[in-house]
Amino acid sequence: MRTSPGVRAAQYVALFGYVVFLGFPLLWLVSTAFKPPAELSQLTPTLFPVDWTWSNFQVAFAESQLPGALRNSFVVAVATAIITTLVALPAAYAIARYRSAVRNATIGWILISQVFPFILIVIPVFIVLKQIGLINTLPGLVIVYVVWALPFTLWMLQGYVAAIPRDLEEAASTDGANRFVILRAIIFPLLLPGLVATSMFAFINAWNEFFFALVIIQDPALQTAPLLLARYVGAEGSVNLGPLAATALITTLPSLIIFSIIQRKLVSGMLSGSVKG
Amino acid sequence: MAAVTQAPQPTRTRPPKRPPTQATANRRALWFLLLPSLVPVVLFSVYPLLNGIWLGFTDAQAGYQVDYHFNGLDNYVRLLKDDVFWNSFKIGLIWAFSVTILQFVLALGLALLLNAGLRFQWLVRPLALVPWAMPSVIVAILWKLIYHPDAGILNAVLKGLGIIDTNINWLGSFELALPAVIVVGVWAGMPQTTVTLLAGLQNTPYELHEAAALDGANGWQRFRTVTWPALRPIAIAITSLDFVWNFNSFGLVYVLTEGGPGGRTQLPMLFAYQRAFGNGEFGYAAALGNAMVIVIMAIMGAYLWRQLKEAV
Numbered sequence: 001m002r003t004s005p006g007v008r009a010a011q012y013v014a015l016f017g018y019v020v021f022l023g024f025p026l027l028w029l030v031s032t033a034f035k036p037p038a039e040l041s042q043l044t045p046t047l048f049p050v051d052w053t054w055s056n057f058q059v060a061f062a063e064s065q066l067p068g069a070l071r072n073s074f075v076v077a078v079a080t081a082i083i084t085t086l087v088a089l090p091a092a093y094a095i096a097r098y099r100s101a102v103r104n105a106t107i108g109w110i111l112i113s114q115v116f117p118f119i120l121i122v123i124p125v126f127i128v129l130k131q132i133g134l135i136n137t138l139p140g141l142v143i144v145y146v147v148w149a150l151p152f153t154l155w156m157l158q159g160y161v162a163a164i165p166r167d168l169e170e171a172a173s174t175d176g177a178n179r180f181v182i183l184r185a186i187i188f189p190l191l192l193p194g195l196v197a198t199s200m201f202a203f204i205n206a207w208n209e210f211f212f213a214l215v216i217i218q219d220p221a222l223q224t225a226p227l228l229l230a231r232y233v234g235a236e237g238s239v240n241l242g243p244l245a246a247t248a249l250i251t252t253l254p255s256l257i258i259f260s261i262i263q264r265k266l267v268s269g270m271l272s273g274s275v276k277g
Numbered sequence: 278m279a280a281v282t283q284a285p286q287p288t289r290t291r292p293p294k295r296p297p298t299q300a301t302a303n304r305r306a307l308w309f310l311l312l313p314s315l316v317p318v319v320l321f322s323v324y325p326l327l328n329g330i331w332l333g334f335t336d337a338q339a340g341y342q343v344d345y346h347f348n349g350l351d352n353y354v355r356l357l358k359d360d361v362f363w364n365s366f367k368i369g370l371i372w373a374f375s376v377t378i379l380q381f382v383l384a385l386g387l388a389l390l391l392n393a394g395l396r397f398q399w400l401v402r403p404l405a406l407v408p409w410a411m412p413s414v415i416v417a418i419l420w421k422l423i424y425h426p427d428a429g430i431l432n433a434v435l436k437g438l439g440i441i442d443t444n445i446n447w448l449g450s451f452e453l454a455l456p457a458v459i460v461v462g463v464w465a466g467m468p469q470t471t472v473t474l475l476a477g478l479q480n481t482p483y484e485l486h487e488a489a490a491l492d493g494a495n496g497w498q499r500f501r502t503v504t505w506p507a508l509r510p511i512a513i514a515i516t517s518l519d520f521v522w523n524f525n526s527f528g529l530v531y532v533l534t535e536g537g538p539g540g541r542t543q544l545p546m547l548f549a550y551q552r553a554f555g556n557g558e559f560g561y562a563a564a565l566g567n568a569m570v571i572v573i574m575a576i577m578g579a580y581l582w583r584q585l586k587e588a589v
Binding site (some may be wrong): 001004007008011012014015018019021022023024025026028032040041042043044045047057086087088090091093094098102109113114115116117118119120121122123124125128143144146147148150151154162179204206208209210211214215225226229233237241244245248251252256258259262263 | 306307309310311312313314317318321322325326327329330333335337357367383384386390393395397401402403406408409410411413414415418419421422423427428429430433436437464467496518521522524525527528531532545549559562563565566568570574577
């Protein structure tokens with residue numbers, strides 16, 4: 001199958017178009033974050049900063065509640081990642097090994113939870129959290145994030161469990177080892193990469209989330225980074241654009257780094273549903 | 278799928294005196310394993326969802342100790358008379374259809390290019406994934422910087438090319454705000470669609486392509502007869518999901534425009550949020566949520582029904 005030179009050329013032109021569309025906004029964010037204030041208020045902005053500067057980052061860290069917000073986001077995301085994985089692990093094992101109606105129920109629930117708009121869930125969650133005194137607290141936010149990440153986490157994890165041959169367990173059980181020992185000594189080490197990928201997925205979900213945080217957290221001292229940024233945007237002037245871009249860049253980095261580590265697994269996890277059926 | 282039945286195993290491996298106990302033990306173990314996931318999901322997902330649907334038929338308000346009562350279809354009668362509701366659903370549908378269709382077309386093009394063995398894959402692949410990893414708030418900020426009336430690069434570029442001579446306030450304009458926001462929606466949602474379609478493309482049998490090429494089929498004919506039939510189920514699945522996600526989308530537009538100017542970008546979720554947490558009208562907002570579910574189900578039902586009929 002040869003492609004003619006003309007078609008090849010057209011393909012590269014199209015590819016270049018995609019690179020510009022996808023990459024340019026990112027480039028502009030980086031450029032804005034490193035521009036000094038004088039360059040930001042210029043009538044004809046330049047593509048790259050003339051004088052690269054860290055001053056926007058200094059301003060972002062010094063003047064705003066950024067450190068606090070980043071800490072809140074980090075605490076919430078780590079707690080969500082750990083709890084989600086611990087809670088999902090036994091169920092994922094059961095779904096993969098027992099292959100009962102529970103399996104179909106999980107898939108069903110994943111699909112249903114996609115269709116229903118968050119407004120239907122967030123109002124009752126708001127009421128429940130208020131009743132148990134967890135509204136406007138980080139633990140309240142963690143609970144919601146854990147539940148929200150659970151369906152997909154379960155699905156990813158059960159795929160990893162299913163990939164471990166059942167014979168391994170059966171061989172061990174005929175040797176007289178009990179179930180718990182089998183789980184700890186055989187399944188767990190094999191499952192570790194899957195557990196890491198799954199918890200990273202839950203971390204990104206929690207780190208990026210905005211809507212539930214907007215509803216649940218009112219206290220500025222408890223706000224997560226996306227909340228801080230959304231509030232920051234309201235008060236924008238040309239002068240504030242630099243620190244705003246710097247803050248946005250810092251907030252994106254953790255998700256980008258983690259995402260680059262797990263993207264392959266995430267993609268295969270997403271597709272396992274449609275392929276394995 | 279390996280159809281493994283649990284029941285016969287114990288009778289084979291264990292002494293025959295205890296088979297029923299073993300089966301019950303298995304069942305008990307299953308529930309024991311499921312419980313840690315089941316409890317939070319029921320408490321904070323299933324129950325709120327059912328309760329949310331129910332609230333849509335009541336006059337619930339925000340605040341402590343407020344009793345609320347079943348009021349039948351009152352909320353929906355009010356909805357039908359509410360111009361803001363019609364406006365937001367109209368905008369929601371324009372937004373969801375435009376974003377989903379553009380996303381699909383652009384993602385399919387990109388997936389085909391990525392699958393064509395071109396160079397610069399090391400550059401394009403990561404770029405195609407980055408928006409996926411970014412928080413929606415950051416995506417919104419990114420594009421606010423581009424659309425910025427004074428310091429934005431878009432106005433600077435268009436001026437430089439001589440296309441415009443005064444700065445345009447993209448997100449503040451009645452005509453341009455919605456299209457501008459749609460572009461952002463497409464940018465943010467392209468990665469999932471591209472990746473899914475690319476995976477589908479890589480699953481299409483290579484031999485078929487070769488055979489078709491030997492028979493003298495050109496690129497378009499090969500796409501229509503070999504690629505598309507294999508890709509079709511995946512395309513239907515991802516466009517359905519995209520549509521639902523887009524119709525229910527919130528954060529992106531909330532940060533970009535807060536629904537403005539003059540409600541021109543007020544998606545249904547923004548309207549519902551404002552009713553629930555701005556005005557405290559929990560019942561009315563939940564009714565809006567129910568209306569959104571009905572609209573989604575109707576459109577998805579019609580779409581999937583048509584696709585199924587065509588497939589037969």
